[in-house]
Amino acid sequence: MEEIINKVANSVLEIFDLEDYYLKGTRVQVDISQWLIEGFLLKEKDFRESLKNNDWSQYQDQYVAINCSTDAIVPAWASILVAIQLAPFAKKIINGTIEDLEASLYEELLSKIDYSVYTNKSIIIKGCSRKPVPMRAYVLAAHYLQPFARSIMYGEACSAVPLFKANKKV
Numbered sequence: 001m002e003e004i005i006n007k008v009a010n011s012v013l014e015i016f017d018l019e020d021y022y023l024k025g026t027r028v029q030v031d032i033s034q035w036l037i038e039g040f041l042l043k044e045k046d047f048r049e050s051l052k053n054n055d056w057s058q059y060q061d062q063y064v065a066i067n068c069s070t071d072a073i074v075p076a077w078a079s080i081l082v083a084i085q086l087a088p089f090a091k092k093i094i095n096g097t098i099e100d101l102e103a104s105l106y107e108e109l110l111s112k113i114d115y116s117v118y119t120n121k122s123i124i125i126k127g128c129s130r131k132p133v134p135m136r137a138y139v140l141a142a143h144y145l146q147p148f149a150r151s152i153m154y155g156e157a158c159s160a161v162p163l164f165k166a167n168k169k170v
Helices: 044-053 076-086 098-110 135-145
Strands: 014-016 027-031 063-067 092-095 122-126 151-155 161-165
Touching: 027 098, 044 076, 063 076, 063 098, 076 092, 092 098, 098 135, 122 135, 135 151
Parallel strands: 014 122, 027 063, 063 092, 122 151
Antiparallel strands: 151 161
């Protein structure tokens, strides 16, 4: 009987796992509709008073996404005013959904990595994740890796999908 060889374990593939860059911390969404009359109408005086009386310290060291869950037409300054109230407490504040927040965190982190360590290497961008890695992070990782990589695949070593192969230099 022939010896079974684990080709995956013996390969020179580099795994780029976006979960390794996941920032620990609580992500929350602040819904502006809670301060609107019936969730739709912004009355400036009441809105400002509600924000003034809110306990913003509950967002201490959290990552915050500000949005409005209703179809209300909310003036731009409303989100900005909420952000100003959050600023002394939150680690990061964005206007959008939790997924937008996650993407923003990854965009910031991925832009600071030294990708030159991946020069002429075959890379697999790990696909399965237990943490909420947004698709924008995968796209951005591929964008940053491409100028350095010999090849880029997506998925797991046993079933990776080829995405990019650099032209051979003459």
